[in-house]
Amino acid sequence: MHIQIIAVGKLKEKYLTDGIKEYAKRLAPYAKVTIQEVADEKVPETLSPAQEEQAKEREGERILAHIRPDAHVIALAIDGQLWSSEELAQQIDRLATYGCSQIAFVIGGSLGLSPTVLKRVDQKLSFGRLTYPHQLMRLILIEQIYRAFKIIRGEPYHK
Numbered sequence: 001m002h003i004q005i006i007a008v009g010k011l012k013e014k015y016l017t018d019g020i021k022e023y024a025k026r027l028a029p030y031a032k033v034t035i036q037e038v039a040d041e042k043v044p045e046t047l048s049p050a051q052e053e054q055a056k057e058r059e060g061e062r063i064l065a066h067i068r069p070d071a072h073v074i075a076l077a078i079d080g081q082l083w084s085s086e087e088l089a090q091q092i093d094r095l096a097t098y099g100c101s102q103i104a105f106v107i108g109g110s111l112g113l114s115p116t117v118l119k120r121v122d123q124k125l126s127f128g129r130l131t132y133p134h135q136l137m138r139l140i141l142i143e144q145i146y147r148a149f150k151i152i153r154g155e156p157y158h159k
Contacts, residue, residue: 001031001092002102003145006066007138008059008109009040016139023142030149035138038062040109052111060114063106071102073121075113076137080124088144089151091123105145107137 011017024033039062041055067073072095083091095103105125106117118124127140150157 001096003027003031003033004066004068004071004102004104005033005035005107005138005141006038006063006104007035007107007134008038008063009134010037011135011138013135016135019139020142023139023146027142027146027149030153031145033142033145036066038066041111043111053114056108056111056114057116059109059111060117063108063113063117064120067104067106067120068102070100071104072100072123073104073106074123074125075106075118075121076108076127076141077113077118077124078126078129078131080126082126082128085144085147086151088125089148092145092148093152105141107134107141109134 011020020035024035027033038059041058043051043055047055074091092103106113106121108117127137132140147157
């Protein structure tokens with residue numbers, strides 16, 4: 001299985017990159033994991049609604065350029081479904097069982113995801129109603145993906 005994480009913006013914090021590298025290494029026996037960073041739009045502090053939509057569309061174009069046509073796309077979105085760790089594991093296991101070998105998780109930037117990207121997604125996943133920095137979400141997401149594979153395999157880690 002190939003797990004792809006497509007995220008807007010570049011990670012600068014060493015503690016986040018170190019954590020992500022650690023979970024990517026732990027995931028290696030279970031799945032191939034790739035992370036694509038796409039450039040975020042440099043925008044002024046205050047934007048008109050039209051400027052915000054333009055910025056999201058430009059970021060969206062960059063995101064869509066990395067999504068394979070055969071990928072099952074799961075966007076992280078505040079209005080997405082709330083899954084437990086076990087339910088995420090079930091989703092991944094179900095996709096693998098039915099022949100989907102490509103899963104792409106999409107994390108938008110500070111402005112969110114464009115309507116064009118949202119039209120392409122197969123599912124939306126929410127990590128709750130709290131707002132997290134999109135950079136931190138990469139670490140949280142990859143840890144949950146690792147946890148999901150441990151659950152699927154019945155291996156110790158999940159409590």
